[in-house]
Amino acid sequence: MRAPDPLAVGVPRDDRRALERSLAASLGSAREARWILDDAFESAGRVAEREAAASARRLARRRAAGEPLQYVLGHWPFRDLDLLVDERAFIPRPETEWVTDVALAELDRLLALGAPPTVVDLGTGTGAIALAIAVERGARNVEVIATDRDPAALELAAANRERVAGRHGDIGVVQFRIGSWWEALAAGEIGRISLAVSNPPYVDQGEWAGLDPVVRDHEPHDALVSPPGSDGTPGFGAIEAVLSGAVGRLARPGALVIELAPAQAEAALSTALGSGSIEATVLDDLTGRPRALVARFE
Numbered sequence: 546m547r548a549p550d551p552l553a554v555g556v557p558r559d560d561r562r563a564l565e566r567s568l569a570a571s572l573g574s575a576r577e578a579r580w581i582l583d584d585a586f587e588s589a590g591r592v593a594e595r596e597a598a599a600s601a602r603r604l605a606r607r608r609a610a611g612e613p614l615q616y617v618l619g620h621w622p623f624r625d626l627d628l629l630v631d632e633r634a635f636i637p638r639p640e641t642e643w644v645t646d647v648a649l650a651e652l653d654r655l656l657a658l659g660a661p662p663t664v665v666d667l668g669t670g671t672g673a674i675a676l677a678i679a680v681e682r683g684a685r686n687v688e689v690i691a692t693d694r695d696p697a698a699l700e701l702a703a704a705n706r707e708r709v710a711g712r713h714g715d716i717g718v719v720q721f722r723i724g725s726w727w728e729a730l731a732a733g734e735i736g737r738i739s740l741a742v743s744n745p746p747y748v749d750q751g752e753w754a755g756l757d758p759v760v761r762d763h764e765p766h767d768a769l770v771s772p773p774g775s776d777g778t779p780g781f782g783a784i785e786a787v788l789s790g791a792v793g794r795l796a797r798p799g800a801l802v803i804e805l806a807p808a809q810a811e812a813a814l815s816t817a818l819g820s821g822s823i824e825a826t827v828l829d830d831l832t833g834r835p836r837a838l839v840a841r842f843e
């Protein structure tokens with residue numbers, strides 16, 4: 546008779562509870578310990594459970610050393626998507642899930658007016674906004690062009706396009722372009738984009754040192770920090786660049802949706818109206834703070 550494979554017995558339930566308690570103590574968070582354990586065990590069959598326990602310990606060590614939970618797990622939800630996340634790109638935030646709602650509402654309004662179904666996501670990072678729009682409006686033939694200046698972020702966004710297509714089926718056309726803001730677009734694309742959406746960097750360099758080290762020491766500096774605007778508004782330079790480039794590039798009717806920091810709302814409204822927008826509004830997010838500029842060009 547063959548001896549039982551010691552790994553085939555998996556990790557007894559009591560051992561798993563003990564491991565969970567010990568990870569919770571080292572992380573100071575029962576919720577994060579459960580998260581890491583569930584993730585490590587999710588794809589493991591019984592034979593692999595001991596390896597999953599070792600992997601959970603390794604992940605918890607990285608988290609305890611200060612890495613963001615999202616990078617430790619290597620994937621994170623954004624709306625209906627489960628995106629790969631790592632140090633190549635900014636971690637998509639809940640505020641941006643809400644900004645995507647604002648962008649989808651603008652897109653639906655424009656499509657109802659017969660506008661071309663082309664959207665651009667400027668500064669796409671993991672591809673979060675672009676891929677969410679492609680999945681949620683692909684059935685309406687929407688095409689998305691996603692741009693970034695950072696080739697590493699675009700590499701991750703391309704891996705996410707494959708992952709999302711594998712899980713959500715036909716997601717329509719999502720193309721990537723490298724370059725600074727509007728300059729990434731090809732000449733033929735100018736004038737046929739109805740909606741531009743962007744979550745650009747909007748943290749001022751002066752705030753960088755005071756950021757939570759989980760963010761400051763791991764997420765890409767250039768994804769977060771922007772120079773001041775031309776009027777001196779802290780962290781407003783990138784938003785200003787996106788806004789001032791819209792007028793010559795958007796189709797008519799067209800619209801631009803930009804995520805911003807609450808203190809930038811006034812500068813955003815006056816820059817939008819001074820850059821050819823006929824109607825500009827800043828909407829409050831779900832916590833009641835000014836968060837999304839909607840600038841219409843028609």
Ligand SMILES: C[S@@+](CC[C@H](N)C(=O)[O-])C[C@H]1O[C@@H](n2cnc3c(N)ncnc32)[C@H](O)[C@@H]1O
Pocket residue numbers: 634635636637638641667668669670671672673674692693694695698724725726743744745746747767768769783
């Ligand atoms: C705050 S992150 C947002 C990423 C993603 N859209 C999201 O919401 O998760 C800003 C992104 O803008 C990109 N970026 C910064 N400066 C840029 C520029 N001049 N042109 C294009 N992209 C830029 C960064 O590489 C980064 O991916």
